[in-house]
Amino acid sequence: MIVPVQKDEDFLTDFREADKVSGAIHVWWLGQSGFLIKWAGIGLLVDPYLSDALSRSTAGTPDELRRVSERVVDPLRLTGIDYVLCGGTSPDRFDSETILALRAANPGLKVVLPAGRVAEAEALLGAAAPPFLPVNAGTYTKTGAFDFHGINAANPKIRRDAAGNSRDLGYVVLFGPFAIYHAGETVWHTHLVKEVRRWSVNLAFLPIDGLDGTERNRSSMNGFEAAAFAKAVSASLAIPCHYDLFDRGNASPDEFANCCDRLGQRHRILKIGQRLTMGPITDPSAGKALPSEPYRPEPGLGY
Numbered sequence: 001m002i003v004p005v006q007k008d009e010d011f012l013t014d015f016r017e018a019d020k021v022s023g024a025i026h027v028w029w030l031g032q033s034g035f036l037i038k039w040a041g042i043g044l045l046v047d048p049y050l051s052d053a054l055s056r057s058t059a060g061t062p063d064e065l066r067r068v069s070e071r072v073v074d075p076l077r078l079t080g081i082d083y084v085l086c087g088g089t090s091p092d093r094f095d096s097e098t099i100l101a102l103r104a105a106n107p108g109l110k111v112v113l114p115a116g117r118v119a120e121a122e123a124l125l126g127a128a129a130p131p132f133l134p135v136n137a138g139t140y141t142k143t144g145a146f147d148f149h150g151i152n153a154a155n156p157k158i159r160r161d162a163a164g165n166s167r168d169l170g171y172v173v174l175f176g177p178f179a180i181y182h183a184g185e186t187v188w189h190t191h192l193v194k195e196v197r198r199w200s201v202n203l204a205f206l207p208i209d210g211l212d213g214t215e216r217n218r219s220s221m222n223g224f225e226a227a228a229f230a231k232a233v234s235a236s237l238a239i240p241c242h243y244d245l246f247d248r249g250n251a252s253p254d255e256f257a258n259c260c261d262r263l264g265q266r267h268r269i270l271k272i273g274q275r276l277t278m279g280p281i282t283d284p285s286a287g288k289a290l291p292s293e294p295y296r297p298e299p300g301l302g303y
C-alpha cells in the first residue's frame with residue numbers, strides 16, 4: 001500500500017498554512033487524476049476520489065477495484081474548498097460520496113462539469129447536490145477570479161449528448177497570472193494541441209496510463225504522448241497523473257520522465273500527498289523573491 005507523504009492532520013495543516021506564501025499556486029496530488037489546488041486562499045479540487053465507494057460497489061465482481069494508495073484526507077474535514085472540477089462522471093472522477101461530504105464541509109461549494117453530464121450528476125448527488133457550473137468545449141464559465149475553459153477530451157472519441165453538449169472535458173483554468181490545464185480522460189486527438197496552445201500554460205496535468213499506440217479503445221495518452229503533448233503546447237511544467245489509486249491499469253511515470261528529459265520538457269513527478277508550490281512568490285517575512293517552485297523536504301517517502 002502506498003502511504004501518502006502527508007495525510008490527514010499533516011495534510012490539512014499544510015493546506016491551511018500554504019497561504020503564508022502569497023502570490024503562489026500550491027498543488028497537491030491525491031492519486032489518480034485528483035489534485036487539490038490553492039491560490040489566493042481559494043481551494044479547487046480536480047477529480048477528487050476520497051472514499052472507498054468504488055471498491056465497495058465492485059466488491060465480489062470480476063471488476064473489483066482495490067485501492068493501492070491510502071486516502072490522503074477525509075473530505076468531511078477538508079474546509080476551504082470553493083470548487084470541484086470534474087472531467088466527466090466516471091466513478092474515479094466524480095465520486096458522489098466525496099462530493100457530498102465536501103458540500104457538507106463547504107456550504108458554498110460549486111461543481112464545474114461538462115454540460116452533457118448535468119442530468120447524471122443530479123441523479124448521482126440527489127437533493128443535496130451543490131450548484132453546478134456546466135461547461136462545453138470551446139466555451140467557458142467565469143466565476144469569481146476563475147475562468148474555466150472547456151477543452152474536448154476524447155476517450156477514445158469526442159462524445160456529445162443529443163443536444164450537442166460535451167460529455168467529457170479537460171479544462172484550462174485561468175486565475176491571476178496563471179493558466180493550468182487538466183486534461184481529463186483523453187487521448188491525443190486532432191484538435192487538442194490547437195485548443196490548448198491558445199494559452200501559455202504554466203502547469204499541465206496529463207494522464208499517462210494509456211497503453212501502447214496499437215491498443216484500440218484506450219482512453220488516455222501514454223507517457224510518451226503526454227511528454228510530447230506538453231512540449232507541443234509549451235507547458236512550463238508537466239505533471240503526470242491517472243495512476244496509483246487502484247490495483248489495475250497503472251503506469252509507471254518512468255517513460256513519461258524519460259521522454260520529457262529527451263525533449264527538454266520540464267516535468268515533476270509528485271508523490272501522493274506531496275505539495276508543489278510554483279511562483280511568482282514573495283516570502284512576506286524575508287521580503288525577497290524566492291526561486292520559483294521551491295522544493296519542500298519530503299517527510300518519509302511512501303514508496
Ligand SMILES: [Zn+2]
Pocket residue numbers: 090092093185242
Ligand atoms: Zn479514469
